[in-house]
Amino acid sequence: MRTLLILGGTGEARALAARAAGWRVVTSLAGRVRDPALPEGEVRVGGFGGPDGLAAWLVAEGVGAVVDATHPFASRISASAVSAARATGVPLLALHRPGWSERPGDDWRRVPGIAEAAATLPGLGARVMLTTGRQSLAAFAGLPLFFLVRTVDPPSPPLPARHHLLLDRGPYTVDGEAALMREHAIDVLVTKDSGGEMTAAKLTAARERGIPVVMVDRPARAAGVPTVSTVDDAVAWLRGIGAA
Numbered sequence: 001m002r003t004l005l006i007l008g009g010t011g012e013a014r015a016l017a018a019r020a021a022g023w024r025v026v027t028s029l030a031g032r033v034r035d036p037a038l039p040e041g042e043v044r045v046g047g048f049g050g051p052d053g054l055a056a057w058l059v060a061e062g063v064g065a066v067v068d069a070t071h072p073f074a075s076r077i078s079a080s081a082v083s084a085a086r087a088t089g090v091p092l093l094a095l096h097r098p099g100w101s102e103r104p105g106d107d108w109r110r111v112p113g114i115a116e117a118a119a120t121l122p123g124l125g126a127r128v129m130l131t132t133g134r135q136s137l138a139a140f141a142g143l144p145l146f147f148l149v150r151t152v153d154p155p156s157p158p159l160p161a162r163h164h165l166l167l168d169r170g171p172y173t174v175d176g177e178a179a180l181m182r183e184h185a186i187d188v189l190v191t192k193d194s195g196g197e198m199t200a201a202k203l204t205a206a207r208e209r210g211i212p213v214v215m216v217d218r219p220a221r222a223a224g225v226p227t228v229s230t231v232d233d234a235v236a237w238l239r240g241i242g243a244a
C-alpha cells in the first residue's frame with residue numbers, strides 16, 4: 001500500500017484521513033495543541049526540521065503523495081512542503097478551505113497582517129474580542145484597550161494589560177458568541193480569515209450587533225501547487241494519483 005502524508009491540524013485533514021481509501025495514511029501534527037483531535041490512521045507529532053528534514057522523511061518512508069491540509073495561516077510548513085516535494089518529486093496537493101466573504105450588513109476592515117490589525121484598533125473600538133491565536137498576542141500587548149482573548153491553549157506573555165482569557169476551541173454558536181460579546185461589551189472583533197463553519201458564528205454575531213470586524217488576510221501561497229478547497233476534491237486528486 002502506498003503511503004500518503006497528510007500535513008494536518010485541521011478538520012479537513014481529519015476528514016481526508018478517514019476517506020483516503022487504499023492508502024497507508026500518516027497524519028503529521030506540529031504538536032502545539034495539548035489535547036489534539038486525532039485522525040484515523042497513523043499519527044506522527046513534531047516538526048521535521050525544515051524542508052530538508054521533510055524531504056528526508058518523505059524518502060525514508062517511501063511517501064507516494066503529500067496533502068498539505070494545514071491551517072491556512074500555517075505558512076512555514078506549507079513552504080517546507082513545496083520545497084520538499086520539488087526536491088523529491090513526490091506529488092503535492094494543497095487543501096485549504098475557502099476564506100470568509102463579507103455579506104450585506106458586515107463592516108469589515110481587511111488588513112494584511114497581525115501588526116496592521118493592531119494598528120487599526122485605536123479609534124475603532126475600546127473593548128476587543130481577539131481570536132487570532134496565542135502566537136499573535138504580543139502585537140496587541142502595548143494597546144490600552146480591553147481584550148477578550150480566546151485561544152485553544154494558554155498563551156505565553158506578553159499579553160495586553162487589560163484582558164480576560166477564555167480557553168475554548170469551538171465549534172461556536174451565534175447565540176453563544178452574541179452572549180459573549182454582550183457580556184464583555186465588545187465593540188470590535190479581530191479575527192484571521194481562517195474560513196470554515198466551526199468558527200464563523202462570531203461573524204454573524206458581529207453583523208447582528210453592528211460590530212466592526214478587523215479581518216487579517218491569509219498569507220501568500222507558493223505558485224504552481226495544485227490547490228483544492230474541499231475534501232471531495234482532495235479525494236478525487238488522490239484517486240488520480242493512485243491510478244497513475
Ligand code: NAP
Nearest residue numbers: 008009028029030046047048049050070071074075076077
Ligand atoms: P507554521 O508556522 O507553518 O509552522 C512552524 C513549524 O512547525 C514548521 O516549520 C514545522 O517545523 C512545524 N509544523 C507545523 N505544522 C506541522 C505539521 N502539521 N506537522 C509537522 N510539523 C509541523 O505553523 P503554525 O502556524 O505554528 O501551525 C502549527 C500547526 O497548527 C499546523 O499544523 C496547523 O495546521 C495547525 N493550526 C494552525 C493555526 C494557525 O492559526 N496558524 C490554527 C489552527 C491549527 P519544521 O520546520 O521543524 O518541520
